[in-house]
Amino acid sequence: MTTPPFPPVSDADLASLREQLGRPARGVVGIAARCVCGNPTVAATAPRLPDGTPFPTFYYLTHPAATAAMSSLEASHVMRDLNDELGADEELADAYARAHDSYLADREGYGHVDEIEGISAGGMPTRVKCLHALAGHALAAGPGVNPIGDRALQMSSWSPERCVCANPRSA
Numbered sequence: 001m002t003t004p005p006f007p008p009v010s011d012a013d014l015a016s017l018r019e020q021l022g023r024p025a026r027g028v029v030g031i032a033a034r035c036v037c038g039n040p041t042v043a044a045t046a047p048r049l050p051d052g053t054p055f056p057t058f059y060y061l062t063h064p065a066a067t068a069a070m071s072s073l074e075a076s077h078v079m080r081d082l083n084d085e086l087g088a089d090e091e092l093a094d095a096y097a098r099a100h101d102s103y104l105a106d107r108e109g110y111g112h113v114d115e116i117e118g119i120s121a122g123g124m125p126t127r128v129k130c131l132h133a134l135a136g137h138a139l140a141a142g143p144g145v146n147p148i149g150d151r152a153l154q155m156s157s158w159s160p161e162r163c164v165c166a167n168p169r170s171a
Contacts, residue, residue: 005030005109006029006030006031006032006044007030007031009028009029009030009031012169013028013031013040014028016039016040016167017040017043017062019167020039020040020062020063020064021062025043025045025060025062026045026049026050026051026055027045027046027048027049027050027055028043028044028045028046029044029045029046029110030043030044031043031044032044032059032136032139032140033136033139033140033160035063035160035163035165035168036160036161036162036163037163037165037168037169038168038169039063039163039165039167039168039169040062040063041061041062041063041066041139041160042059042060042061042062042063042136042139042140043059043060043062044058044059044060044106044110044140045057045058045059045060046110046111047107047108047110047111047112047113047116048111048113054113054115054116055116056107056116056119056120056121057121057133057136058103058106058107058110058121059103059106059121059133059136059137059139059140059141060133060136061132061133061135061136061139063158063165064166065158065164065165066135066139066156066158066160067132068158069156069157069158070131070132070135070152070156071132072156072157073131073152073155073156074130074131078131078152078155079128079129079131082128082148082151082152083127083128086126086127086128086148092147092148093126095147096124096125096146096147096148097124097125098145099124099125099137099141099145099146099147099148099149100120100124100125101125102141102145102146103120103121103124103137103141103146104118104120106140106141107120121133121134121136121137122134122137122148122149124146128148131148131149131152134146134148134149134152135149135152135153135156136149137149138150138152138153139153139160
């Protein structure tokens with residue numbers, strides 16, 4: 001199943017993304033997940049940026065507290081444990097491979113780019129490389145699609161159910 005088209009990105013969303021990232025967001029095709037207050041949490045990015053650069057990271061985690069939480073997890077070396085678990089658990093590995101396929105299908109709906117064909121994000125389908133990308137996919141796709149992204153969110157100090165935005169919008 002692929003993600004339906006996103007509503008048009010608003011100027012307010014682009015301003016929020018600029019504030020979150022500290023720079024203008026590039027190639028945004030939609031907001032794939034939002035904080036409970038309405039601010040962007042995950043931007044969906046075109047597979048080819050406006051300058052022509054291939055960009056495999058379709059789901060880009062932008063929320064500062066979420067990105068900080070994923071960075072903290074990565075610093076704690078949890079990815080080594082997740083990789084070990086992925087190698088030892090066939091059911092988990094199969095679910096992770098399906099997450100990879102889902103990610104590719106979602107991105108393909110926004111354009112085919114030969115240079116990144118078959119490449120998703122976060123190390124999928126065989127290893128855990130970037131929790132930011134995996135959490136972004138989990139938030140965008142919803143629970144149960146990306147098992148490693150779901151686990152990263154569960155282990156993190158950040159929750160998508162609690163607003164910690166500096167400038168919350170009314171939802």
